[in-house]
Amino acid sequence: MYGWKEEKLIEEAIDNLAYSRVKRFYPTYICKVTGIPLENTFTYLLSLVEKGILILKWEIRCPDYDCNSIVARVDELSQYINKCIECRGCEEEIFVKKDIIFPVFEINEEYRIYIKNKKKQKNRLKAQ
Ligand SMILES: [Zn+2]
Known part of the structure; x- marks a missing residue:
């Protein structure tokens, strides 16, 4: 199975998508950017669906x-x-x-807003 590193990689890939204009993505896209096998990627994406971060x-x-x-x-x-x-x-x-x-995944709108605000805050701190 996968560990914290793989989970983090997948989450980072999703956060990048959340910040972009991308509306939905296929699990194979996450495989491509993270190098994690499809089966493991899909399992973890499903757990993010349960958490309400993604919509299947x-x-x-x-x-x-x-x-x-x-x-x-x-x-x-x-x-x-x-x-x-x-x-x-x-x-x-x-x-x-x-x-x-x-299967195709969409990012929960609330999560998307959260990620965008987080990034804005980070940029503000950098500017100070
Ligand atoms: Zn047709």
């Missing part, structure tokens, strides 16, 4: 290679899985199954 959403993506549109982004999958929905990109009917569903 699911993206249903069109399986058509040329289209690849995001058909829907939802909180809860149960009403979509094993059902058909229409892709607004290519207008095809899509059968929703596991391999076209991807």
